[in-house]
Structures are given as C-alpha cells and as structure tokens.
Amino acid sequence: MKAKFRRAGMLAAALIIVAVLMTACGGPKADISVFMMFPQNSPFNKQDELKNALQAKLGEAPTVTFSVSPIFEPQKMIVELAAGDHGIFVLPKDQFDAFKQEDGMIDLGDTLKKEDFPEGVHNGTLVGIPLKDTKLLKDAGYKGEEVVAFITVRVKDKEVKAKQVLKAMAEK
Secondary structure, three states: OHHHHHHHHHHHHHHHHHHHHHHHOOOOOOOEEEEEOOHHHOOOOOHHHHHHHHHHHHOOOOOEEEEEOOOOOHHHHHHHHHHOOOOEEEEEHHHHHHHHOOOOEOOOOOOOOHHHOHHHEEOOEEOOEEOOOOHHHHHOOOOOOOEEEEOEHHHHHHHHHHHHHHHHHOOO
8 A cells, every 4th residue: 555655656746847847948938928719619720820920020029929729718718817827818809898898908009000990999098909800810811700809907017018919910
C-alpha cells in the first residue's frame, strides 16, 4: 500500500515539475492577447493564420496572440471577460450589444472615427468595431454572422497597444 502512495506521490511531483518547466519555457508573452468567440459554434478555427496576418501588418511590435474558442459557450465568455487576461475581445454582435449597456469598454475615438463604425457607437462614444467585412476576416475566409471587437476597461496598462492592434484589425 505504501508503495502505491509513494509511486503516486512521485508521479504527482513529476507532473508538477513538467508543468512548471513548460510554463517557464513558454517564451516571451505576447503584448496583446485577442480572445475570439464566434456565434453558433462556428467551425472557424484559424488562429495561427489570423495571428500571422495581423503580426505582418503590425511589424515586430506590438506582438499578438489569438485564442479562438471552438464553441460558443456563454459561461466561458463571461469567465474570459472577468479574468481580464485578454486585451481585445471579439464576440458575436448580440453579446456585444448586451455588454455595451454596462459601460465597461474603452473609448476608441482617439484611434478610430466613430463615423466609420456607427454600429459600434454607444452613448455617442465609439466602443466597438464590427469585423465581418474587414480584410483580416475576409482573407481568412470568415463568412459567418457579425462579430464585434472591443477593449474592456480591465486592459489598463496595455490600452495604447491594444488600440494599435484593434486599428490594424479594423482595416478594410
């Protein structure tokens, strides 16, 4: 019996060491993380293609990473928003419309013109960018429903970089 517990303990210790090493060796963290959740469990799964295309537009900095949810799950969306680990969120228009009522989004008016994105204006302030017709999503082959990109107030110290990335994402 003691041998079983010893082996289980050694296995657990080995797994912890591997996890720590994988985290430490993960390389430099991207400046801005983009979280995307498409409507109706969209099969759109081209995060590497999106990352490479956007990074090519941005040059060497800021660096970006994409996290594309494979399914539409409201609870996952709320957890990702609450965690605050992402600089930019891309969500279905219906969810964006609901969240903008909470006034928890960064004003994008100093980076983009609200006249160019009337669907993203809330209380006279540009807070979201519709992406369906942007070059980034068109080139990747996205043909689904409208999705809107925005920056939450939780982004804090990375607001300038997030706006720079969002501006590149908005190009038509």
